[in-house]
Amino acid sequence: MASRFPRRRPPVELPRLKPRDTAIQATRVDLHEVMPDLLPYLGQAAYLQLEAFQSLSRVVGQVDDLAAKERISAAAGASLSKHHGIVAEIRRRGDDPSEVMKPFADEIDGFSALTTGSDWRETLLAVLVTSGLLDDFFIRLASGLPGDVGPRIASLLGSDGGQDGIVEVLQNEIGADPKLASRLAMWGRRLVGDTLLVARSALHLSGNPAADEERIEPIFTELIAAHTRRMDALGLTA
Amino acid sequence: MASRFPRRRPPVELPRLKPRDTAIQATRVDLHEVMPDLLPYLGQAAYLQLEAFQSLSRVVGQVDDLAAKERISAAAGASLSKHHGIVAEIRRRGDDPSEVMKPFADEIDGFSALTTGSDWRETLLAVLVTSGLLDDFFIRLASGLPGDVGPRIASLLGSDGGQDGIVEVLQNEIGADPKLASRLAMWGRRLVGDTLLVARSALHLSGNPAADEERIEPIFTELIAAHTRRMDALGLTA
Secondary structure (H helix, E strand, C coil), X not given: CCCCCCCCCCCCCCCCCCCCCCCCCCCCCCCHHHXXXXXXXXXXXHHHHHHHHHHHHHXXXXXXXXXXXXXXXXXXXXXXXXXXXXXXXXXXXCCCHHHHHHHHHHHHXXXXXXXXXXXXXXXXXXXXXHHHHHHHHHHHHHCCCCXXXXXXXXXXXXXXXXXXXXXHHXXXXXXXCCCHHHHHHXXXXXXXXXXXXXXXXXXXXXXXXXXXXXXXXXXXXXXXXXXXXXXXXXXXXX | CCCCCCCCCCCCCCCCCCCCCCCCCCCCCCCHHHCCCHHXXXXXXXXXXXXXXXXXXXXXHHCCCHHXXXXXXXXXXXXXXXXXXXXXXXXXXCCCHHHHHHHHHHHXXXXXXXXXXXXXXXXXXXXXXXXXXXXXXXXXXXXXXXXXXXXXXXXXXXXXXXXXXXXXXXHHHHHHCCCHHHHHHHHHHHHHHHHHHHHHHCCCCCCCHHHHHHHHHHHHHHHHHHHHHHHHHCCCCC
């Protein structure tokens, strides 16, 4: 996809510890103009992982089946590891993680309330969908970070988050309850809009809607394509 | 302390990845007679760590202060790692972790309900107190396990569980609310009895109460001494 904006740096191929079938195709869009500063980026990314950890932990407590508990707790542990990895980056810079995360706490707590489903299956799908979109988004932004922190964060966010286990649990549930598929498909569609708003809130927008859309649109198109593949893997229509 | 029972193996000094001030003095008591079989031992120990993880995760969601969230989430992650480490031992033996844990699920879920406090401070103290007692207990039993699994499990259970962070959070809370100390001290005393019942349920008892008490009493005396030191560290009377 062509861009009107001059590229200031070559496109970065980000390391992925474990290739996912949702891997993003690199599109040539200059993110420099909309790139958040490093600390807000880290603060928001860290708090999002903490929130994913909390949601998954809640689901662990709501699920009776021990094999499902295992899989979901592994995913919770992965989110927590990512959270602590980003917190370690903040500390490495001499900053206080609590202070750096604080500006995002209210917004993300509100987002978490919106993405808590009417039962644990919906909440579990919500974590899969929202973390999938937001991890991809923050990996994409990481190439615009200064110094060597970008590749480290991209590698951390791209590492195995236990998604396969979540997909298995949801596939079992959908297999056992045919009505669940349409409910989850609808729920999945509802989640995308709110998630993209969170992503958008991370960016420095110019206030010129046409110019902003032109920068953001290709990224969001990619994110949604990866989202559609994730829903397909569950047999759900995105 | 003398024992009427012949010792079948020399006392084992268990490795501790990080010495704690609550380290248990080795007392010469033969555990062989009361030792649980390996799989039930692993199943109960694994499920207890999962329960500690769930309780701590719930507290993470109830705490507003982000620095406290950090500390408690680190402790939750440590319990989860211990859980997954024990689950890996079960898998290594070709057994299904869910099946091995299942017989303990109801009892431990009930125990968890009993140790959920009227606010997050009580729940946090409960995890510190009950995990402290039970980790010490299972470390103690590990020396009676067959093969090389005992030292591995003892090392895993004795590894840093984020207790220092929990103690700091509780000390801050106690410092900010002078009435809290007496409430938590009373709560801590209530927890000990239920926790020792869980420990006791792990043992093969002979049905001869006098003989059983003679075997168990020295171990429980040590566990309570370590518990008293933990309460002291919080400025609470055990």
